[in-house]
Amino acid sequence: MTTEAIRHDHTQASGTLPFLRFPDPARLFLERSRRFAALAEGHSLADWLLFLGRLTLAQHELLQAYPSLPLPDEAALSFFRNHGLPPISATAWPRDPCWREALNSLAQTLMAHAPSPAQETLKRIRTMDGAALEAIADQVLRGEFGGPDRDSIPFVAAALQVHWTSLAVELDPRAVAPLDTPGLCPCCGFLPVAGIVRMDGEIAKLRYLHCGLCNTEWHLERVTCAACREGNRIAYRYLDGCDGTVRAETCDGCKRYLKILYREKAPEADPVADDLATLALDLLVDEAGYDRMSPNLLFVP
Numbered sequence: 001m002t003t004e005a006i007r008h009d010h011t012q013a014s015g016t017l018p019f020l021r022f023p024d025p026a027r028l029f030l031e032r033s034r035r036f037a038a039l040a041e042g043h044s045l046a047d048w049l050l051f052l053g054r055l056t057l058a059q060h061e062l063l064q065a066y067p068s069l070p071l072p073d074e075a076a077l078s079f080f081r082n083h084g085l086p087p088i089s090a091t092a093w094p095r096d097p098c099w100r101e102a103l104n105s106l107a108q109t110l111m112a113h114a115p116s117p118a119q120e121t122l123k124r125i126r127t128m129d130g131a132a133l134e135a136i137a138d139q140v141l142r143g144e145f146g147g148p149d150r151d152s153i154p155f156v157a158a159a160l161q162v163h164w165t166s167l168a169v170e171l172d173p174r175a176v177a178p179l180d181t182p183g184l185c186p187c188c189g190f191l192p193v194a195g196i197v198r199m200d201g202e203i204a205k206l207r208y209l210h211c212g213l214c215n216t217e218w219h220l221e222r223v224t225c226a227a228c229r230e231g232n233r234i235a236y237r238y239l240d241g242c243d244g245t246v247r248a249e250t251c252d253g254c255k256r257y258l259k260i261l262y263r264e265k266a267p268e269a270d271p272v273a274d275d276l277a278t279l280a281l282d283l284l285v286d287e288a289g290y291d292r293m294s295p296n297l298l299f300v301p
């Protein structure tokens with residue numbers, strides 16, 4: 001593993017540069033699905049990555065036909081903004097039960113492609129009642145990944161990702177303000193799955209954090225720990241022999257890390273797919289004494 005220590009960079013998204021970047025609902029999961037398939041080629045976890053590509057394609061199809069759901073009204077949006085609260089909070093915004101229909105449909109679609117242990121899990125999901133599924137959803141949205149139903153978590157989470165993405169893309173960016181905690185999504189308050197250094201036009205070289213739930217991205221200056229905001233004890237670690245597309249930003253202030261993707265190295269890199277294709281980096285960073293700051297909802301360690 002190679003380690004580079006880098007000093008704090010105060011480059012800010014200012015002026016006309018957007019603080020928020022909402023996902024494109026027509027492309028987000030479709031491109032993620034293609035990226036999973038590309039990363040699977042020659043990979044030791046190819047079957048699993050291909051299956052996640054199928055799952056992501058099912059997410060794409062669900063999102064294209066997702067019902068339009070109510071959002072907070074003007075008064076509520078202003079209340080949230082003034083109190084530093086996310087408008088479609090993962091844990092507080094009422095969850096329309098339609099997400100369970102999405103989960104059922106996802107389970108049905110995936111059954112034909114799933115390896116046998118996952119087939120058992122998908123069958124079980126389809127027989128669970130609403131209360132049991134809502135309890136697992138509560139657990140996922142609190143970031144807890146234990147318990148007897150842990151095998152069902154990636155599927156429940158996949159349906160919740162579609163649900164929250166459908167809400168996020170309808171938000172007016174002017175209604176969303178940065179939170180006091182820069183490491184939480186300003187839309188839903190969930191944790192970032194990874195950071196991404198973009199290469200598109202005016203926002204080239206800026207770092208955005210990518211929400212693990214609603215897929216919104218928000219700006220955080222580079223070389224800053226997303227967990228504790230430390231800027232001077234940051235280092236970047238990557239696997240020897242890799243092209244450096246994915247690096248772990250480690251912090252010696254809080255001993256946590258978040259992966260960062262560099263789009264200049266791979267323009268099609270995706271925060272969810274590239275994260276899961278580089279679990280070897282997590283093992284090395286874990287051995288070096290750092291805890292992962294946030295989960296990837298499609299994977300239960």
Ligand SMILES: [Zn+2]
Binds near residue numbers: 187212213216
């Ligand atoms: Zn979010």
Ligand SMILES: [Zn+2]
Binds near residue numbers: 226227230251252256
């Ligand atoms: Zn830190």
